[in-house]
Amino acid sequence: xxNQSSHNxxxxxxxxxxHIAVEHLSLTIGAKATNAILRDISFAVECGSLVGIVxxxxxxxxxxLRAIYCHRYDQPASLAGQVMIAGHPVHLMSRRERAxxxxxxxxxxxxxxxxxxxxxxxxxxxxxxxxxxxxSKDDTRLIEGIAADLDLTRFIDRDFGSLSxxxxxxxxxxxxxVQQPQILLLDEPTNHLDIQHQIETLSLVRSxxxxxxxxxxxxxxxxxxxxxxxxxxxxxxxxxxxxxxxLTSELIQDVFQVAADVAVxxxxxxxxxxxxxxxxxxxxxxxxxGSAGERRG
Amino acid sequence: MKMxxxxxxxxxxxxxxxxxxxxxxxxxxxxxxxxxxxxxxxCPWTNDCALSPIEQQILTDIRLxxxxxxxxxxxxxxxxGAILQSVTxxxxxxxxxxxxxxxxxxxAVLAMSAFTGAFSxxxxxxxxxxxxxxxxxxxxxxxxxxFLMLTLAGKSAVQVxxxxxxxxxVSFMLSAFTSLVIYYSTPETAATLLFWLMGxxxxxxxxxxxxxxxxxxxxxxxxxxxxxxxxxMQLGEESAATLGVPVHKLRLGMLLVCSAVTAILVAxxxxxxxxxxxxxxxxxxxxxxxxxRVLLMSLLVGATFMICVDVLAHxxxxxxxxxxxxxxxALGSLFFFIxxxxxxxx
Numbered sequence: 001x002x003n004q005s006s007h008n009x010x011x012x013x014x015x016x017x018x019h020i021a022v023e024h025l026s027l028t029i030g031a032k033a034t035n036a037i038l039r040d041i042s043f044a045v046e047c048g049s050l051v052g053i054v055x056x057x058x059x060x061x062x063x064x065l066r067a068i069y070c071h072r073y074d075q076p077a078s079l080a081g082q083v084m085i086a087g088h089p090v091h092l093m094s095r096r097e098r099a100x101x102x103x104x105x106x107x108x109x110x111x112x113x114x115x116x117x118x119x120x121x122x123x124x125x126x127x128x129x130x131x132x133x134x135x136s137k138d139d140t141r142l143i144e145g146i147a148a149d150l151d152l153t154r155f156i157d158r159d160f161g162s163l164s165x166x167x168x169x170x171x172x173x174x175x176x177x178v179q180q181p182q183i184l185l186l187d188e189p190t191n192h193l194d195i196q197h198q199i200e201t202l203s204l205v206r207s208x209x210x211x212x213x214x215x216x217x218x219x220x221x222x223x224x225x226x227x228x229x230x231x232x233x234x235x236x237x238x239x240x241x242x243x244x245x246x247l248t249s250e251l252i253q254d255v256f257q258v259a260a261d262v263a264v265x266x267x268x269x270x271x272x273x274x275x276x277x278x279x280x281x282x283x284x285x286x287x288x289x290g291s292a293g294e295r296r297g
Numbered sequence: 298m299k300m301x302x303x304x305x306x307x308x309x310x311x312x313x314x315x316x317x318x319x320x321x322x323x324x325x326x327x328x329x330x331x332x333x334x335x336x337x338x339x340c341p342w343t344n345d346c347a348l349s350p351i352e353q354q355i356l357t358d359i360r361l362x363x364x365x366x367x368x369x370x371x372x373x374x375x376x377x378g379a380i381l382q383s384v385t386x387x388x389x390x391x392x393x394x395x396x397x398x399x400x401x402x403x404x405a406v407l408a409m410s411a412f413t414g415a416f417s418x419x420x421x422x423x424x425x426x427x428x429x430x431x432x433x434x435x436x437x438x439x440x441x442x443x444f445l446m447l448t449l450a451g452k453s454a455v456q457v458x459x460x461x462x463x464x465x466x467v468s469f470m471l472s473a474f475t476s477l478v479i480y481y482s483t484p485e486t487a488a489t490l491l492f493w494l495m496g497x498x499x500x501x502x503x504x505x506x507x508x509x510x511x512x513x514x515x516x517x518x519x520x521x522x523x524x525x526x527x528x529x530m531q532l533g534e535e536s537a538a539t540l541g542v543p544v545h546k547l548r549l550g551m552l553l554v555c556s557a558v559t560a561i562l563v564a565x566x567x568x569x570x571x572x573x574x575x576x577x578x579x580x581x582x583x584x585x586x587x588x589x590r591v592l593l594m595s596l597l598v599g600a601t602f603m604i605c606v607d608v609l610a611h612x613x614x615x616x617x618x619x620x621x622x623x624x625x626x627a628l629g630s631l632f633f634f635i636x637x638x639x640x641x642x643x
Contacts, residue, residue, distance in 0.1 A: 069539055074456055099541030109533050112386045114586030123529045127541040131525055159586075179540070 020045040020068070020183065020211065024081035027060075027067055027235075031076065037063045039235045040081070045213065045228065050206055052222040052243075053215045055232035056256055061215040064232065065185045068213065069102050085183060099127035103176035105186045108168050114159045117152060117171050118143065124178025143178055150174045150204065166197030173204065186214035190221065223247055223275045231255060244273045252277070305584055309597040316604045317368065321360045323608050328352060328360075337361075358502065364604055366501040366509065366565065367621075371572060371603025373513040373562050375595040377555045378573025379580070380520050383527050383588060384548045385457045386534075391573035392559040394461065395552070396442040396468030398570070401563035403475045404438020405431045406490050410482050432508065432564040439560025442467050443553065457534075457548070495620030496567035498607050508561050516558040520592055523547065528588045569603075569622045571629025576602060578636070 027038040038060045045051050053061045068083050070090055083090040085101055093101070103124070121143045122135060129139075147156050150170050155163065160171060169189055176184055186205065190198040198218070202225040205212055216222045222229055223243035231239040231246055233255045239246045244264050252260040259280035266273050300308075321333045328336075332348055336356040340346035346353065374392065381390040392398050408431045450463035475494070479487050520527070526547055529537045534544045559573075580594040603621075606628070610619040 071535065072538065095538075095543065096541040099539060102539070104536070104539035106533070106536055106539070111531060111533075112388055113383070113531060113581065113591075115528075115531060116585075116587065119528060119587060120532065123532060123540060126525065126529050129525065132522055133525075 019047050019086055020213070021084040022068070022081070023084070025064075025067055025083065026080040027063055027077065029073060029075055029077045037235055038067060041232075041235075041237045042081075043230055043237060043240050045211060048209055048211055049227040050212045050225060051214070051228045051230060052226035053213060053230045053232060054217070054219060054222050059232040059255075060235040061232055062187050063235075064230075065104070065187055065213065065215060068183075069104050069185055070098060096127050099179065101181060102183045102185060103179040103181035105169075105172045105176050105184070105189060107187050107191055108165075108172060111161055114161065116157055117147075117160055117163070118156050120160050120171055121147060121152075121156075121175050121178050124175040127179060142180075146174050146177050150177075165192050166194070166200065169193065169197070169201050170204065173201070177208070177210075181210065184208065184210045184212045186212065188215050188217065190216060190218065219247060219252070219277050223277070244275045247275055247277065299583075299585065302584055302590060306593065306597070309594060309601065313368075313597055313601045313604075316601050316608075317364055320364045320367075320604050320608045321356060324355075324360060324611060326352075326355050328356060332356070362501045362503050362506060363498045363607065365506055366498045367603040367607040368600040369506065369509040369513050370498070370562050370566050370569060371576070371599035371601070371606075372596040373509065373516065373558050373599075374569065374573040375576035375580075375599025375602075376513075376517055376520060376592055377558050379577040379588075379591050379595045380527070380551055381555055381573070382577055383591075384530055384551045385461065386531060387457070387461065388578070389574065390461070391571075392555060393468065393570055393573070395464035395556075396446055396466075396471060397439050397556045397559045398563055398568055399468045399471040399475065400442025400445075401435040401439040401560040402494055402568050403471045403478070404434040404436065404441065404560075405564055405567075406434075406475050406478050406494070407438070408434025409490055409493065410478055410486055432561070435564030436557075436560045438471070439556050439563070442471055443556045445470075447549075460548075492620060493567045494622070496569040496622035496625075497610075497618070497620055498566055499618060501565070505565055509565050512558045512561040516554050517592070517596060519554050520551075521589070523551070524589050524592060527551070531588065567620075567622065569625050571625045572599060572603065575629045575632050579632070 021044045023042050025038055025041040026036065028036045041064065053064060055061050067079060068090065070083075079091075090098060090102075122139070124143075125135065125139055129135075144153070144156070147153050150173065152167075152171060152174055155167065160168065163171065173184075173186070173189070184205070189201050189205065193201060198221060202221060205214065206225050214226075216226075226243055228241065229239070229243050229246045230237060231251065238255060239251055247262055249260055249262050252258055252262070261278045261280070263276045263278070264273055265276060299305075318330060318333050318337075321337070322328050322330050332352060333356065335346065336348050336353055340348055340353060348356070378391040381392065381395065382388055445467045446460065446463045449466060450459050479490050482490060526537070526542045529540050529542050530544065530547065538544050563569075576599040577591060577595050580591050580598050583598070584590045584594050603625075606621055606624045610621050610624050613619055613624075
């Protein structure tokens, strides 16, 4: 299991936790105005909160993350509006300055060559180290400390490619922490993970104490772990707020075209509200009376 | 179980030193290992030399420059291959795939045919032969190939797949021009050009070594300086960009450095294929995929391999020297065939 003992220990010491403000963000890729990927999106994120971005495929979730970390598109792309981190516009920061503030965990892609977990973690030092420098004892201590916190020590010298999906995801999150960022962006961190690793990954992210924005498909998971949800549909922000405010049957019907029952459960002691979504799925096949399936049931 | 990295480097370095000495003893004129030791270690510093002047001359003026040229070529092409594979994240990238070698070969062939053809008198008379020689021709050709590749790829040069495709296209185009030049040459010139294209270290002298030495030393220096960023590139371009690495500039810069190193080497020794592709693969089998290890070991293994290939080229046939390119290509295809068979049986 992941050791979650060290809360709030991963941000750089000098900086306060960031506050993100996105103001009238629009993104168009290609020449045509109809290719708008994001349309006039504005929202704010409080320090240290875990924000989930949900929406159907092609809604612009990953593009929103990309706009925050100033991704350079290969095609001509026009971006309007701005993203501020602790009052500073992201697009005015240098590449390195930005990498010191924002760490990004992308969906894991296959590596062409063997790279050890330790090496992958060490790449997190890149923005803070000059080109001509050796990994110091302090750097090694930082890497090994984070590896220990995330329960990676036993395979720190193994090939990254030989790890399971959940382990790889943990390594990539650990690498992001080596960057000592103020903000952590994760693009579908639970993709391809089984339910145990999904829970483990989201619990880990929750425990970090860094401001986190992540894209996620599973609405129940999003509701359980996020402080704030942003719902995107066709490039527009259609809802923004706490999960129990945002996730309603109507919204799920509108955005995902799926009928769903949303139950709000209130804890009698903590008064915490949680929601549980049950989707109305059409039966895939009918079971004949007396068949093996019915007898088992 | 892999050997410790330090030990592997030490062994490889020792093998390299032994191969230099062994290669110096090997040849039509008999020299013992003792002779070579004397010739290299004692004779340059004292008058008490046991070697005859002719033996001394064969060793220092013919064999050693040839061996060091092989060493530099092997080291240079191998590290260039390793870098190209790393910046493109493509295990099949090598200087040939990008058309750099074809460009350099075309430049060199044009320069050589100009010397033997109609312009030879003009070049000699005007003293331009100092500027327009095989080396400058190859450099210009290498530069032309990179220019064409980037121009053809246009704005998509930032995408590695487009860059590779464009490189392959340029490579074929320039090879076609080279064949055309050879086709229209006189039979004697054509034979010279063909032999040159297949690669050879024979005829190298100490002065020829200066430019390749500079290229390999400076190029390798740059590769090691940028290795921190190059490792990040292996994780993927977008990840590298989020870590503050100027991905496109780095790739272009590395491509230009690789082109310069390759063009200078091709200018001196002709076309020698498969080395830049094969050696980094062998090295990864030996020491794993960590980039700084791959770079250092590519230099050492590449150098050793090329010296051995040169010895083979000299000793396979009686009284005849095989072109080095033929030996490397034959060994290269054999190597990949073995790897393929191993993977299939796994």
